[in-house]
Amino acid sequence: MPAPIEEEPLVRLERWTGPWPDDDPDANFKAEVADYSRLDPMATIRGLSRTTAIPEGALVRYVLARFATTGSGGLLELGPATIHRLWEPIAAAEQAGTDEARLEAYRRLSAMVSWLRVPLQEPSLYPGADAAETRSDR
Structure with missing residues (x-):
């Protein structure tokens, strides 16, 4: 016997303008x-x-x-180990709570993201790719 078909959810599109407190993290x-x-x-x-x-x-x-699912797609692309590795400097900086620690986290993250961008910055890794597109600083 086939599984019953679930009813599709109905969502009302609504406008929302707040309010929220000034110190709201979101x-x-x-x-x-x-x-x-x-x-x-x-x-x-x-x-x-x-x-x-x-x-x-x-x-x-x-x-x-x-x-x-964009975030999930990113997780699948990078893998859990890379996501955890990217999160480590952020967690350490927030625990330290200093500007110096945050700057160090930025430096570490910048180095990691720079490494992840190598395939996008090096067109020879993707023969036939448009050089202007792969070398973009976006």
Whole structure:
């Protein structure tokens, strides 16, 4: 007997502008949510649906799933050991609580990310890749 089909969730798109306290650790994210609340995302979804013949709900699900899994995708790409290694200097700096420790964490993280960028900075590792794209400082 096949598994029962779960009912798809319904989500109401709502605008949100806060408030939040000044010392909220998520204040930057909340400010961004409030800024994007001014836009109508469905205008783009409706147009894309019309031009691709993909239902609006399928497009919204795609956008949400793709955005929501970006962190998971990064974890899969880098692997748990690398994520833990990148987190170590941050945790140490926050525990020390000094500007010097934070600067040292920045130096360590910069070195690690620089190493991770090598394949993007060296076009010969990817024959046929556009040199301008792979050497970008983005």
